[in-house]
Structure formats: C-alpha cells, structure tokens
Amino acid sequence: MEQFTYIGKDMKRVDTASKATGEALFAADLTFPRMLVGKVLRSPHPHARILAIDTTKAEKLPGVKAVVTAKDTCGDRWGVFKYTQDQQFLPTEKVRYVGEEVAAVAAVDEDTALEALSLIEVQYDILPAVFTIEEALAPGAPQLHEFYENNINIHVKIDVGEVEKGFSESYLIREDIFQAPEDAYFQGEPYAVAAQFDHAGNLEIWMPNAGPHLKAKPLSNVLKIPLNKVRVRKITIGGAFGGRSEIAPADVICAFLARKAKRPVKIVYTREENTVCTRQAHSMVTKIKTGVDREGRVKARDIVCHMDGGAYSSTGPIAVSVPFLCMEQAYRMDNVRYNGYRVLTNKPIRGMFRTHGRAFACGVDIQLDMLGAELGIDPLTMRLRNARQTGDYTPTKSYVASCGMTECIQKTGERAGWKEKFGKLPPYHGIGIGCNSVQTGFPMGIRGGSQAFIKLNEDGGVTVITGVVDNGQGNDHMIVQIAAEELGLTPDDVQLINADTEVTPSDPGSYSMCETFIGGNAVRLAAQDVKKKLFKIAAEFFGVREDQLVAKKRKILVLNDPEKSMSIAKAVRIALSRNESISGEGSYWPNVDSKREWVKNPFGQLSETFSFGAVIVEVRVDPETGQVEVLEAWAAQDVGYALNPKVIEGQFEGGLTMGGQGGMLSEFLQWHEGRVLNPTQLGYLVPLAIDMPKIHNIIVETIDPNGPYGAKEAGMSVAMSAAQAYSGAISNAIGVYLKEFPLTPDVILKAIEEKEHK
C-alpha cells in the first residue's frame, strides 16, 4: 500500500478544540440583533379535525410580533418522494398526533411567547384514533389519510428465487415472531432553528441537519423563493443518528415567523419536543420463517414485517426496506421473500434511525441461533456458513465488490475466545454474536452525487468547498485530511467551507452512510484536479514528466531527484501570472442503479459498496433481579480502509452503546393513547459511563476498489449488529430465546420464571 502522510494515521480532529472550549456554536447558541423567540402550539389530540383557529387575542398581546397558522402557508404537502407527499407543515384540516404543529408565535421573550400560545383558541372536532398496528389495520378502522388504503402507507414486496422449493428442500424450518416498541434518537442537542431574511429577501437559516441541500429545496418550494435565496448555513450539530435529514416543520415555521415579523426568530425545542415532535424510531413486528439444511445453510426465508410509522410518511419507503436490505447483504439467502408494511397510526412520525429495526435484525440473527441449537451448531459457525462473500450478488441484485464479513466473524470470535466460552460458561453467564451490513449511499435521485471545489491561494494554502456536513462523526476532519494528503499540505493549510447552501455545491448529505465514500471521493478528485494543474507547471519548469512528481510538505518534488523541488506557493504564483486557472473541481456519482426504486423496482445496484460488521458480547445475568451486567464487548467492521482509526473506534464504541447497551437493555418509549409517557431524560434511559463494558475494537480492512483510499464507512455495521449480540448473549445466559425487545429486567425475570415452571 502507498505510504501516506495523514491517511490511515491517528489524527486529532480539526473541529474538536473549539468544542472543548465551548466556542463552537450550535443553533441554540446563536443571537442576532432584534431576535425574537419562537414557540409552537401543538395538538393536544391524537386525531381531530381543526374547525377554527382564533389568534386575535394572541396577536394583541404586547410583545407578540408575529403569529402564523396554516392560513399563512399555501398548504403544501411535503414528502420525501412524490408518492408520499402527505405532511403539511401547519395542517389545514386535521391533526394526526399529539404534538403536531398547529400554530406558532414570535415574541420579544419566552414568557410572552408562551403566554401568547395560551391565548390562541383552537376548536377541534375530536376523531377516533388508532394507536397500534392491529388497530390501524382492523376492518372499519379510522383512516388517517384519504389516499392510503387501510392505513397502509407503504408495502414493499420482494420475492427472489424459489422460496417454496427452498422450504421443501430444507432439513429444518422455524417460524418466529420478534417485536420491539419505538425508540428515541435522543440527540444531545435538542432541535433548534434560527432564521432571518435580509433586505433582498434572502433567507438565512441555521439548524441541525444531515444535509443542508436536503433542507434548502423544500424551503425553497414552500416559501416560493428560488434556491439561490435559501442559505442554509453551516452550524455545529449535536448528533443526528438519522434523525435530522428531512425538512422539519420547525424550519418552515421559523422562516414564516421571521418573514412575517421582519425580524430574526429562533425556536429552541425542549427535550420533550425533541423526543415527540422531531422523529422517532419505528416499532416493529417481524415474522420470520427460515429453512436450513443439515449444515445450517439457509435454503429459504420468508419475512413479513409491520412497522408502526406514526402519522406521516417521512422516509417510509426507505424505512420499510432498509432492515431487510441490510440483512440480505450480510447473509447469503438465495430464496427469499419479503413483505414489509409501514402502517399509519395516530402517533408521532417515525424516521430512519441509526440502529433502525432492532426487532428485525435480532429476528434474523437470533433465529440462526435457534436453528443452530436444534442442529447442534454454534451461533458463530451458523454465521460463518451463511456469511456474504466478495463477488456475490445480493438477492436484489447488488454486486458486492469487497466483503470482510467472514473476517469480522472470525476475528471477533478469536479475540473473544468464543470456542473456549460458548456452552462452557457458568450458569447465567452467556455469550452472543450479531452481524449486519450497511450501505455507503443509496440512489437519491438528483442529489445522489457530491461535488467539490478547491481554491488555491498565492501562499500555497487552499480552501475546500463541499456540501459534506458533519453531524459530530468527524466528516469535517475527513475532508481536510483527504485534501491535505492529496496536495502535500498540512491540515492547517486547508480551510474548509462546507454545508452552506449559498456557496457549497450539491451533496447527498450525511445520509445512508455516504459521506466518506461519495463526499470524500469528490474532494479527493477535486484535489487531484488541482494537483494535475500544479504538476503541469512544475513538469515544464523542471523538464520532467508529470508522473515523476509528488506533492509533499508543501512542495512539489521530483522523484529520485531531491535537488529539484518547488514550493506549491511558487507553482500557484506561476499559474496566476500566466492567467491559468488553478482551482480544482471534483464530482463523484456512485455506481448505483438509478432505475432502482424502493417500492416499484427494488432491484439493481443499491449502493456502490457495503460495510460488514460483527459484534460479540459476554454478559452475566442476575437471576434474582433480571439485571444484566455486560462484561466485555468485541466489535469488528470491514471499513474498507481506516482513514483515521481513532475516529472509527469512536464510531464502533458509540454505535455499540446506542444499539446494544441502550437499544437492547433499556431504551423504549412508553405510551398512553398516543401520548409519550417518558419523553424526558429521566424517563428515557440512555446508557451512562458506569454502564459500559470494556469494548475491544477490531478494524477489518478489505480496501474497496472504489472507496477513497479503499474506505467505505466508519461504523454503522457495528451499530446495527450490537443489539443481536446483546440479545444472543442474554438468551445464552438464561437458556431461553427471547423475542420481545428490549430485554429489560422484568422481561428477563419473566422468562427465567417461565422456564423454571416448565
């Protein structure tokens, strides 16, 4: 492998010093002269017709500068897809969940804004509501929308190979149902948005986002202003985990308030609003039937999954598909049928979550354990026998260019001492394994590719301009690292302008794990474009060929002739004096099948490449209390190539914590008639430092042929494998396979008691 200066090295991130000093500004930290406080009035009913909204009293309250309702909008319906345009930012006819936006005010301070909300009179005609998948699908159930029959929002149907034949040839078949309630993103930063218009009608807006361009287009549509007047600005973002990708009603409402008040407005969500009124993760019921041969190889699989999507589509078609697609990537399954349904209920809206589909992933993985137990084959061997391999095609026809699934399973197994432990641990002591795979950017229409510019300055420093956004995972650093490496500069020589729609070109956003692969490749190509121009000048100057040159230490060097070198600054000055362009451009469009569509045509190349991961955990269960002590964890992922190993380890550790420790032991939303009972930090239990076991990180590198330096993505396959490892280990410890998640102490105690009664 080529010798790199920065790539593959542990580097401290360019963005974290300002976070350590408190200088980094998040959206809620912004203030502007004459800025107003925005507050949102929300529906107290899960399902109701809006008969009238009277804002007269609120408008008359001193200090109130603007009140907006649906009347101030054109009633546009938003949807990620043309066929899912079902959500109005301020509804005109009905509210469909407790917490839905109804009106909003901007006032001189928070107290005045809150008092104004209390003065808005809304007349509702309360309608019957549905709160569960069963209720929503029952004959004669109240319908949320006119255009989704039987409250079925999305149905994805995939049928590959000969499923029935596969079952008839199977040695052993099992059918099980796995389920889990909703979980919450619980980003550290509660949602916040600040907006202002300038004298020329340009909107400047700041909010946590997973793609500034994904926010700008719908804002342009709704505000009826061209895209070049919508300036979604860069801001530090306090975590996304899939939950900041779409336009949010608060964005639109804040912009409407700012336009009406002719003053800057800031809306800062409370923790409760962030839990209820942004996005939640789907609850899920997954029925899985799997047939295997005597060696445990899967001959056929039939999956029916129902997801509770809440009141609107959000990213519905993607959400229904992804849990299945991840698993069809991770494991070979030639004969497979999938029916995924997203069902609408009068509950908050569900989106794509970092560890989306714990009931699905646990289902597929735990069922392998169950089948293996009947066959006398251990879980690790079951996975090795079914693991995806390089050069395979997935059932839905994606070519797998590089795959380290087997290596991940083997290495975690070796490091964890699987052979010495499985089946040999003392009572109530268990070990479990989970595997999964994720994409590195799927087809995203016009925004599927990324473009980047690089501007050189006469002192040899550069400014990189890219739409890539950092949600906290380190994307800013990744871009700087790549540019510095390619151009032979130091990270200090690279200035970054990113995630600002006024300046930065199109980019998919930090969505579908694509920023390293797509955004990183675009920046690398832009840097190579610049380098080519610099080398042309230097080659002429030294009378050598361009391929005899390298860029290192701010210089252009002639290989094997250390006497000959030129500073990059000098080459830039030569270009400027000759009136030659010295800026660079790069763009990367991933090799995905543009004809692939989530519902109508779920076949073709889904993502240019895929990452693969395996997690093993060892636990001890207290049979008296049902408490789980996690002793140690091992996390492995095929990341392609580790650009910055410490960043990757941080992603493994964070993903395991969220997906396993939180997702399998403590995190779930509780409900009463469509109301979330535990939206606060006290009620929703996210893992603490004292809960966490020692985590061993195992980076597997397969050098993807097309990733930047062979890189894929930095840890999502670990995040998506952790829940299975946790549930497998607990099942192993107590000797009962559990199918309802998360595995809280009461669930575990009940399972132990039932086992003892048998």
Add this chain to the structure above:
Amino acid sequence: MKEMKQRAITLTINDEIQKMIIPPNRTLLEVLRDDLHLTGTKESCGEGVCGSCTVLVDGQPTRSCLTLAVAMEGRKITTIEGIAQGDKLHPVQEAFVNYHGIQCGFCSPGMILTAYALLEENPSPTEEEIRRAISGNVCRCTGYAKAVEAIKSLTEERR
C-alpha cells in the same frame, strides 16, 4: 403577565465580576447563556439529569439549569470558557481532543468540567471512579470509552 420584582446581584464568573439586575426566578443557566452569552454551557434536558449545563460553583460540578442565579451571590463560578489559559487549552480540554473524547461536542463542556473537578479533588482516580464521576454527564455519541481514556491519561500515575 405580572412583572416579577427584580433583584440586583453580583456574580463572579471566570474571575470577572458581573453586576446584574435579574428576576429572582432566573436560573444560572439563563444568566450565563442569555444574559452573558457564555453559550459553551449547554441545555439538553432542562431537568438536571444530563449534565450538559454543568458549571463549577466553588469548584463543585453544579447543574446550572436547576440553580437560581440569585443564590450564587458571593460564589465563584467557572464555566467552560474559563479554564483555558489564553490560546492554550487546559490539560483536560487537550486530553479530550487528543484522545477523541469529543464527537458532536454538545455534552463536552459539561463532561470536561466534571473531569476537571474530579482531578482537582482526586489526582489519581481509578477507572471506576472516573466512570462514576462522569455518569452524571450523558453522551449520546462516544460510548464514553475515549472520554474515560482522556481522563485516565491525566491521572498522576500516567503523567
């Protein structure tokens, strides 16, 4: 709305004297963020659980969202803006940067101040003591491993 009676207070924040007139129900967090624009102190849960609003009051980690500013008269308050020496990061800040204890950074100011106070009180904490100390600071990104390593690097044995 009835006007609440205002109170004059003098606060010592990061060694600077601040004279202010505030309503008695104003929290320290509101005074820091909204009145003094010391926005390094964050609000995440608003109910004293997450630790994002942690500041030091006479050296003790304190939830500023649950603390009334009027009760801080005569106390010494340190926020995240107050521990670096000019351009030089405080060793705790530097360790969090060097050991990748920071991802999104929203919880970092609170966690760094908690670690700062821990090390002032106990220069050689065990891993268990470190984990206990920062268990009042919720982080959604890192899984805590790298933050613990950062703090460990500063213990007396490791220096």
